[in-house]
Amino acid sequence: MQPVERAEFEGVDYGWVMQTTFVLTIVVGAPVVAVLSAFVTLESWGARAAFAVRVGAPIWFLTAVAVALYARRTDAGDGGVTRDDADAESEVGSAGDGGVAGDDDDAEGGVRIAEDDGDAAEDDERDRASEGAGS
Numbered sequence: 001m002q003p004v005e006r007a008e009f010e011g012v013d014y015g016w017v018m019q020t021t022f023v024l025t026i027v028v029g030a031p032v033v034a035v036l037s038a039f040v041t042l043e044s045w046g047a048r049a050a051f052a053v054r055v056g057a058p059i060w061f062l063t064a065v066a067v068a069l070y071a072r073r074t075d076a077g078d079g080g081v082t083r084d085d086a087d088a089e090s091e092v093g094s095a096g097d098g099g100v101a102g103d104d105d106d107a108e109g110g111v112r113i114a115e116d117d118g119d120a121a122e123d124d125e126r127d128r129a130s131e132g133a134g135s
Contacts, residue, residue: 012071020071021064029059 033055042048070076 012068013076016076017064017068017071020076021060021067024067025056025060025063028063029056032059 033052036055037048037051040051042051
């Protein structure tokens, strides 16, 4: 199955950091809040919600900082692609087949995902002409 979208980025993948922070905060933070709430008398739902926010916010913040530092240090969230693999993919299409280095070609079918060869303007003109003739 082809990926829907491919992003090339340098440095930290902040989307991965946000997703990982969200999951880890729930997995780690919910049990911590539950255990700590056992030692505190919480009379109303408002008191329970305020306690969860007071305890959960620092857990979320510390988790976010830890995940961001981990991502910066290890290049986490890049989908397991090494720099050499990424460089090899960017050179696909430059072997004299008329392609441009950096084109995204499907390895099996040779389908170009994104190509800018100026045909878009011709297509627009053709569409306008057919709309005018059909009226």
